[in-house]
Amino acid sequence: xxxxxxxxxxxxxxxxxxxxxxxxxxxxxxxxxxxxxxxxxxxxxxxxxxxxxxxxxxxxxxxxxxxxxxxxxxxxxxxxxxxxxxxxxxxxxxxxxxxxxxxxxxxxxxxxxxxxxxxxxxxxxxxxxxxxxxxxxxxxxxxxxxxxxxxxxxxxxxxxxxxxxxxxxxxxxxxxxxxxxxxxxxxxxxxxxxxxxxxxxxxxxxxxxxxxxxxxxxxxxxxxxxxxxxxxxxxxxxxxxxxxxxxx
Amino acid sequence: xxxxxxxxxxxxxxxxxxxxxxxxxxxxxxxxxxxxxxxxxxxxxxxxxxxxxxxxxxxxxxxxxxxxxxxxxxxxxxxxxxxxxxxxxxxxxxxxxxxxxxxxxxxxxxxxxxxxxxxxxxxxxxxxxxxxxxxxxxxxxxxxxxxxxxxxxxxxxxxxxxxxxxxxxxxxxxxxx
Amino acid sequence: xxxxxxxxxxxxxxxxxxxxxxxxxxxxxxxxxxxxxxxxxxxxxxxxxxxxxxxxxxxxxxxxxxxxxxxxxxxxxxxxxxxxxxxxxxxxxxxxxxxxxxxxxxxxxxxxxxxxxxxxxxxxxxxxxxxxxxxxxxxxxxxxxxxxxxxxxxxxxxxxxxxxxxxxxxxxxxxxxxxxxxxxxxxxxxxxxxxxxxxxxxxxxxxxxxxxxxxxxxxxxxxxxxxxxxxxxxxxxxxxxxxxxxxxxxxxxxxxxxxxxxxxxxxxxxxxxxxxxxxxxxxxxxxxxxxxxxxxxxxxxxxxxxxxxxxxxxxxxxxxxxxxxxxxxxxxxxxxxxxxxxxxxxxxxxxxx
Numbered sequence: 153x154x155x156x157x158x159x160x161x162x163x164x165x166x167x168x169x170x171x172x173x174x175x176x177x178x179x180x181x182x183x184x185x186x187x188x189x190x191x192x193x194x195x196x197x198x199x200x201x202x203x204x205x206x207x208x209x210x211x212x213x214x215x216x217x218x219x220x221x222x223x224x225x226x227x228x229x230x231x232x233x234x235x236x237x238x239x240x241x242x243x244x245x246x247x248x249x250x251x252x253x254x255x256x257x258x259x260x261x262x263x264x265x266x267x268x269x270x271x272x273x274x275x276x277x278x279x280x281x282x283x284x285x286x287x288x289x290x291x292x293x294x295x296x297x298x299x300x301x302x303x304x305x306x307x308x309x310x311x312x313x314x315x316x317x318x319x320x321x322x323x324x325x326x327x328x329x330x331x332x333x334x335x336x337x338x339x340x341x342x343x344x345x346x347x348x349x350x351x352x353x354x355x356x357x358x359x360x361x362x363x364x365x366x367x368x369x370x371x372x373x374x375x376x377x378x379x380x381x382x383x384x385x386x387x388x389x390x391x392x393x394x395x396x397x398x399x400x
Numbered sequence: 401x402x403x404x405x406x407x408x409x410x411x412x413x414x415x416x417x418x419x420x421x422x423x424x425x426x427x428x429x430x431x432x433x434x435x436x437x438x439x440x441x442x443x444x445x446x447x448x449x450x451x452x453x454x455x456x457x458x459x460x461x462x463x464x465x466x467x468x469x470x471x472x473x474x475x476x477x478x479x480x481x482x483x484x485x486x487x488x489x490x491x492x493x494x495x496x497x498x499x500x501x502x503x504x505x506x507x508x509x510x511x512x513x514x515x516x517x518x519x520x521x522x523x524x525x526x527x528x529x530x531x532x533x534x535x536x537x538x539x540x541x542x543x544x545x546x547x548x549x550x551x552x553x554x555x556x557x558x559x560x561x562x563x564x565x566x567x568x569x570x571x572x573x574x575x576x577x
Numbered sequence: 578x579x580x581x582x583x584x585x586x587x588x589x590x591x592x593x594x595x596x597x598x599x600x601x602x603x604x605x606x607x608x609x610x611x612x613x614x615x616x617x618x619x620x621x622x623x624x625x626x627x628x629x630x631x632x633x634x635x636x637x638x639x640x641x642x643x644x645x646x647x648x649x650x651x652x653x654x655x656x657x658x659x660x661x662x663x664x665x666x667x668x669x670x671x672x673x674x675x676x677x678x679x680x681x682x683x684x685x686x687x688x689x690x691x692x693x694x695x696x697x698x699x700x701x702x703x704x705x706x707x708x709x710x711x712x713x714x715x716x717x718x719x720x721x722x723x724x725x726x727x728x729x730x731x732x733x734x735x736x737x738x739x740x741x742x743x744x745x746x747x748x749x750x751x752x753x754x755x756x757x758x759x760x761x762x763x764x765x766x767x768x769x770x771x772x773x774x775x776x777x778x779x780x781x782x783x784x785x786x787x788x789x790x791x792x793x794x795x796x797x798x799x800x801x802x803x804x805x806x807x808x809x810x811x812x813x814x815x816x817x818x819x820x821x822x823x824x825x826x827x828x829x830x831x832x833x834x835x836x837x838x839x840x841x842x843x844x845x846x847x848x849x850x851x852x853x854x855x856x857x858x859x860x861x862x863x864x865x866x867x868x869x870x871x872x873x874x875x876x877x878x879x880x881x882x883x884x885x886x887x888x889x890x891x892x893x894x895x896x897x898x899x900x901x902x903x904x905x906x907x908x909x910x911x912x913x914x915x916x917x918x919x920x921x922x923x924x925x926x927x928x929x930x
Contacts, residue, residue, distance in 0.1 A: 193778070194777050194778055194779040194780070195777045195779070196777065196778075197647070197775045197776070197777065199643070206789065207789075209785045209787055210785075212783075213778075213783055214777075214778055214783050215775035215776065215777055215778050215783050215784045215785070216775070216783060216784075216785045216786070216787075217642075217643060217646045217647075217775050217785070217786040217787075218673075218785070218786065218787040218788065218789055219639065219642070219643075219669075220639060220642075220665055220666065220669050223635070223636065223639035223642075223665075223666070226631070226635075226636040226637075226639035226640045226642075226643065227639050227640070227642055227643035227646075228643060229603075229629070229636075229640050229643060230601070230603065230639070230640035230641060230642060230643025230644035230645070230646070230647065230651070231643040231644065231646065231647040231775060233601060233627045233629065233640075233644060234601060234627075234643075234644045234647035234648065234649040234651075234776075235647055235776055235777070238776065238777050255632050255633055255635075255636060256632070256635075256636050256639070258632075259631070259632035259636065420583070420754065423583060423754060424583050427581060427583055427756045433583070433755065433756060434753055434754065434755050435583070435753060435754035435755075436749065436752060436753040436754075437752055437753075439608070439609055439692070439748065439752050458840075459755075459837075460837045460838060460839075460840045460841030460844075460916065461834070461837050461838040461841055461913075461916065462749060462753040462755075462837075463749070463838075463913055465915045465916075465917070553583075
């Protein structure tokens with residue numbers, strides 16, 4: 153009998169702590185499925201961030217290293233340099249990667265560090281209670297932008313992925329979403345491609361995954377999906393931003 | 401025996417190298433030695449100095465507030481370090497570049513026209529070795545032979561071909577004591 | 578021991594790290610320690626080492642966090658302002674119980690300060706490096722030879738306790754040249770395998786490198802475990818040197834370069850009839866508290882000499898515990914005290930002879 157679905161080996165059986173309607177769980181799962189499909193579970197070292205996915209080290213059934221806020225690419229660099237033959241990925245949110253960790257992600261990408269980054273962008277700080285993120289949309293209300301993000305005061309939503317395409321060391325940068333099954337499939341395909349790029353020694357790859365935060369957006373999960381589609385995708389359009397084919 | 405020497409001059413006059421060579425020779429003769437450079441923006445400003453200490457006993461501090469000798473390659477260095485020389489100490493000065501007279505009468509002054517001598521040998525860059533030759537001869541702290549033997553260790557790979565020239569300069573310096 | 582060579586402190590420390598089996602360096606340029614990374618950048622290719630100039634000290638300290646977690650002997654070096662930035666990674670390294678060696682060639686502060694020799698980071702090194710309840714093992718060499726020996730030992734201590742070890746020198750230790758002899762090199766491939774390291778969970782349960790413990794009781798347990806390690810260090814790792822302590826009336830306590838200068842002052846003062854001795858802490862943490870306390874029973878005065886406005890003197894006072902007066906002499910901001918100044922202070926304490 154052919155198994156058509158199952159629980160990934162690359163996830164532990166620990167129950168996720170994520171809120172209802174949050175897509176971290178889906179993203180964890182597809183990352184784990186890709187690790188299984190590439191048969192690299194025993195060769196993988198993951199780096200967890202600070203943010204809602206801080207406990208990712210409890211969920212991935214691989215060697216994990218919990219980094220300080222924003223420094224996952226630096227920690228991953230240290231690991232990868234010691235074990236160049238292993239597979240190393242970081243899993244980071246938008247506060248982590250797009251704010252406090254901008255220097256680390258930019259320079260890891262610029263060095264063409266052979267790591268893969270999953271960048272989960274939900275346009276808000278979740279763990280600390282709904283503060284404005286650098287990726288928050290113009291006019292978006294958060295606890296630290298209670299009247300809506302005023303770009304004259306707080307700057308504009310930062311498009312990290314577009315920025316990173318300018319770096320020669322980054323070979324694959326793409327933006328996906330996981331708000332419906334079709335997009336989840338596409339996201340998984342992108343993650344697999346990113347991981348293969350590392351395994352083939354081609355350079356740095358990053359997959360930005362748009363994600364929901366119904367709790368801190370103040371919405372029902374179903375509304376948050378609509379908000380993502382109608383608002384986030386306008387500022388953060390989906391699709392490949394840089395591909396190795398384009399580089400070669 | 402405890403000899404504390406400050407060497408000073410413009411950047412590019414080979415001050416650090418002169419110090420390292422003497423220090424190396426001291427080490428070769430199983431003496432206690434230390435070499436301490438000035439560092440940081442001071443160096444960028446075009447002057448350089450280093451302190452060399454050669455002793456029979458453990459060296460407490462690699463810095464010297466009252467040196468026994470100074471080797472000064474230019475006027476600003478003479479002005480800066482002359483007041484520090486121990487009473488009865490020795491001032492080796494590059495008379496090619498310092499026309500002024502030493503204003504203290506409690507120190508011995510040895511004038512070495514180092515640039516002229518170096519030019520005579522054929523390379524103005526080895527004025528430092530002329531000065532050091534004079535120092536080694538006058539102070540008798542390390543053997544001139546040891547200094548020459550140390551050149552190979554102290555000169556960079558690309559300057560190894562200049563050993564003979566450096567030896568000549570050290571020899572030339574002997575004439576001034 | 579091999580042949581004697583003349584080397585700058587910074588370069589000698591770098592060579593010692595290579596000989597200790599360290600093959601990974603992550604750092605960021607800063608004066609007066611820049612010869613150390615430059616030496617490794619030059620030499621590492623010969624031994625298959627990895628040198629990486631990071632984008633910042635913050636990144637560098639997190640790279641060593643990663644590399645240490647991955648099981649490597651790893652080094653970073655910096656000078657005072659850079660160590661402040663590295664404090665983040667160092668706290669995580671201590672929290673996650675990883676071995677790493679950090680070099681601080683101290684310069685004047687606060688802020689940008691100066692680039693001249695200083696010992697003003699004593700508090701930072703021994704008390705307030707970063708957030709949380711932790712201590713580094715802190716080694717303070719006073720010669721280039723000792724810097725070499727302690728650097729090699731630092732990697733052993735770090736592995737033994739799974740704790741970051743900080744070696745502090747000042748600009749003088751880093752910049753001066755002295756003759757050194759090196760011990761035989763350790764082959765990193767011969768070092769025992771670190772079973773806890775992240776190197777891929779092949780045929781075993783995953784390893785997790787982590788400093789997070791959300792349950793207060795769990796973190797308290799972890800803190801107590803760390804404390805037990807520090808207590809063990811206090812039992813087993815205290816290092817110091819004594820000079821003329823058998824007949825002394827006045828005991829100088831000084832470390833690093835200041836101890837060297839004090840030893841000259843002691844020779845000078847003894848010639849004038851002042852019985853002065855010295856206890857030179859070689860480990861600043863754990864501090865040689867017991868020997869100072871015991872010595873306090875038979876001497877009249879203590880004098881702490883530092884290149885700061887008075888930091889280690891507090892530990893001397895705690896060690897003396899009120900038994901005898903503890904005096905202080907310090908120069909700071911990059912000014913190095915002269916032996917004569919220290920002699921004057923000795924005379925002030927000892928009275929006219």
